[in-house]
Amino acid sequence: MREALEKIGGEARAAIARAGTSADLAAIDRRLFGEGGEISTLLRGIGKVPKEERPAFGAAANRLKKELEEVIAARRAALVSVEVEAEMRGEGFDPTLPGTRFVAGGLHPITTVRRELEDLFTSMGFDILDGPEVELERFNFDALNIPPHHPARDVFDTFWCESIGLLLRTHTSPVQVRAMERLKPPIRVLAPGRCFRHEDVDASHEHTFHQAEGLVVDRGISVAHMIGTMQALLRGIFRRDLEVRLRPGYFPFVEPGFELDARCPFCDGAGCAVCKRKGWVEILPCGLVHPNVLRAGGIDPDVYSGFAFGLGLSRLVMLRYGIDDIRWFMSGDLRFLRQF
Numbered sequence: 650m651r652e653a654l655e656k657i658g659g660e661a662r663a664a665i666a667r668a669g670t671s672a673d674l675a676a677i678d679r680r681l682f683g684e685g686g687e688i689s690t691l692l693r694g695i696g697k698v699p700k701e702e703r704p705a706f707g708a709a710a711n712r713l714k715k716e717l718e719e720v721i722a723a724r725r726a727a728l729v730s731v732e733v734e735a736e737m738r739g740e741g742f743d744p745t746l747p748g749t750r751f752v753a754g755g756l757h758p759i760t761t762v763r764r765e766l767e768d769l770f771t772s773m774g775f776d777i778l779d780g781p782e783v784e785l786e787r788f789n790f791d792a793l794n795i796p797p798h799h800p801a802r803d804v805f806d807t808f809w810c811e812s813i814g815l816l817l818r819t820h821t822s823p824v825q826v827r828a829m830e831r832l833k834p835p836i837r838v839l840a841p842g843r844c845f846r847h848e849d850v851d852a853s854h855e856h857t858f859h860q861a862e863g864l865v866v867d868r869g870i871s872v873a874h875m876i877g878t879m880q881a882l883l884r885g886i887f888r889r890d891l892e893v894r895l896r897p898g899y900f901p902f903v904e905p906g907f908e909l910d911a912r913c914p915f916c917d918g919a920g921c922a923v924c925k926r927k928g929w930v931e932i933l934p935c936g937l938v939h940p941n942v943l944r945a946g947g948i949d950p951d952v953y954s955g956f957a958f959g960l961g962l963s964r965l966v967m968l969r970y971g972i973d974d975i976r977w978f979m980s981g982d983l984r985f986l987r988q989f
């Protein structure tokens with residue numbers, strides 16, 4: 650048995666010294682120590698050794714096992730460092746290759762456009778704000794110049810919570826008020842987020858949808874600043890200049906209030922199904938912030954003015970990608986989502 654031990658030891662040392670790669674070495678390691686490996690088998694056969702020789706044999710076998718493990722570890726360290734260096738020198742190693750993607754899936758189209766908008770507005774000096782989806786009646790209505798019993802409350806089909814004064818926000822406009830209460834002018838904020846309305850669901854209405862609220866407050870802000878910002882927004886989303894027009898619109902929290910339309914990006918104004926043959930598509934309501942709203946936010950309307958807009962983010966994403974039914978967004982249907 651002693652000869653067997655010496656034979657295994659001698660051969661193993663030679664093989665380890667010859668191993669040219671860490672893969673070769675791993676194979677030797679398996680041959681010695683793996684399931685049914687030479688050393689493992691030897692140690693398991695200790696019962697066949699005559700009783701008086703067993704302690705000496707056991708000690709020798711364990712010494713050899715320990716020695717070979719150390720030799721292998723030392724050789725592995727040397728081989729790996731050589732291999733890493735070779736890769737770094739450019740032999741089969743390209744540091745410019747993209748990393749492994751270990752997440753399967755993609756971004757929802759609303760997330761993609763929301764992030765683009767956030768980048769665009771950040772580049773114009775806006776802060777991105779967030780607000781609660783369960784909102785106080787005061788922020789959703791009262792502070793926006795929509796007191797109780799005001800007829801404008803009827804157009805917002807509101808989900809009321811059981812607690813008095815709480816609701817699911819019907820628009821992102823409450824973030825305007827929260828921003829004015831927290832920040833001092835000049836204020837430039839964009840607040841994208843989810844909104845909720847108790848509406849009959851059809852191709853263009855959903856109970857849950859996305860908006861992005863914009864607010865600018867400073868000295869001497871005018872409609873011209875608003876139009877310029879809206880043109881930058883459209884250029885960012887549709888990647889080209891679109892002609893815009895303003896129509897008067899009534900929203901209690903702005904004065905004057907407008908509906909902003911853009912030349913239909915699909916037909917350039919010639920008329921198509923998307924723009925219902927009108928050549929223009931409605932983009933968003935906007936206007937100069939009503940003095941009552943500035944006052945509710947703790948800002949003096951005699952010193953400051955501002956503009957605000959409520960961008961229908963879901964609608965804009967539909968326009969950008971030519972999506973014909975808003976219900977796709979919440980459907981979770983992979984056939985829809987995989988197209989983006």
Ligand SMILES: [Zn+2]
Nearest residue numbers: 913916921924
């Ligand atoms: Zn059109």
